[in-house]
Amino acid sequence: MKRTTSPHPTSALALCAVAAVLALAAPARGAPPASAPVDTSRVHLGPADAGTGAFVAWPPGKGAAPAVIVIHEWWGLNGQIREVAHRLARQGYVAIVPDLYHGKVADDPELAHTLSRGLDEDQALADLGEALRWLRAERRTAKGKAGVVGFCMGGRLSELFALSEPGMAAAVMFYGRPEVNPQKLAALRVPLQGHFGAEDQGITPESVAAFRTALKTAGKNSEIFIYAGAGHAFMTEGRKSYHADSARQAWERTLAFFKKNLR
Numbered sequence: 001m002k003r004t005t006s007p008h009p010t011s012a013l014a015l016c017a018v019a020a021v022l023a024l025a026a027p028a029r030g031a032p033p034a035s036a037p038v039d040t041s042r043v044h045l046g047p048a049d050a051g052t053g054a055f056v057a058w059p060p061g062k063g064a065a066p067a068v069i070v071i072h073e074w075w076g077l078n079g080q081i082r083e084v085a086h087r088l089a090r091q092g093y094v095a096i097v098p099d100l101y102h103g104k105v106a107d108d109p110e111l112a113h114t115l116s117r118g119l120d121e122d123q124a125l126a127d128l129g130e131a132l133r134w135l136r137a138e139r140r141t142a143k144g145k146a147g148v149v150g151f152c153m154g155g156r157l158s159e160l161f162a163l164s165e166p167g168m169a170a171a172v173m174f175y176g177r178p179e180v181n182p183q184k185l186a187a188l189r190v191p192l193q194g195h196f197g198a199e200d201q202g203i204t205p206e207s208v209a210a211f212r213t214a215l216k217t218a219g220k221n222s223e224i225f226i227y228a229g230a231g232h233a234f235m236t237e238g239r240k241s242y243h244a245d246s247a248r249q250a251w252e253r254t255l256a257f258f259k260k261n262l263r
Contacts (some may be wrong), residue, residue, distance in 0.1 A: 054134070057095045063142070066147070071154030081097055103147075186218050197243070223253070
């Protein structure tokens with residue numbers, strides 16, 4: 001599929017955050033240097049007269065690479081989530097971020113809340129499925145493993161996609177509302193890693209404990225972490241919710257998890 005390179009400006013704040021994370025997380029085996037340039041493109045998912053767009057960050061080189069589907073927060077496909085894709089590309093992954101809002105992006109919480117409440121989960125899962133099909137048709141990722149990572153609204157969708165899509169090899173969820181029904185969790189076929197803040201007022205430590213128990217009851221391979229001092233959206237740089245120590249540790253664990261399951 002034809003792709004066109006598009007520039008991506010990055011703020012000094014984001015660069016500092018990325019540098020701190022990469023300094024703590026050793027590159028995966030076969031990954032390019034952290035300073036290597038990342039090519040980016042915009043692609044279309046699904047039928048030409050329907051579907052949605054996606055942002056793709058490519059690791060340097062032309063060889064085969066594992067892939068990660070990145071699911072955005074309630075803000076939409078903004079600069080912060082594109083930077084997450086950049087980070088993954090620097091670690092040697094083809095990272096694709098489907099636009100689940102189909103062109104809409106929010107900057108204030110009220111609009112983000114409105115957009116997230118209006119999101120149809122079935123349609124979102126269909127868009128994620130199109131992203132996986134796109135990866136299976138792309139030369140560099142056709143034969144490799146694919147994982148998924150999501151944040152907030154995307155964290156829940158990451159778990160739901162792992163439950164519904166047998167083609168995934170690993171799933172990571174950040175502070176998404178978890179599915180805690182052991183009968184539904186029985187459908188999980190891939191390793192799952194979850195990251196949650198101890199100070200999260202919406203997804204409380206009690207609900208995370210129930211999630212961990214449900215996964216254990218269902219006999220699933222999972223790693224669930226709770227971070228002291230962190231609230232909701234502790235990975236989102238540039239916002240008050242950002243908790244640097246928790247973000248660094250969680251990102252290091254995410255990279256180790258993907259290295260183990262996708263390479």
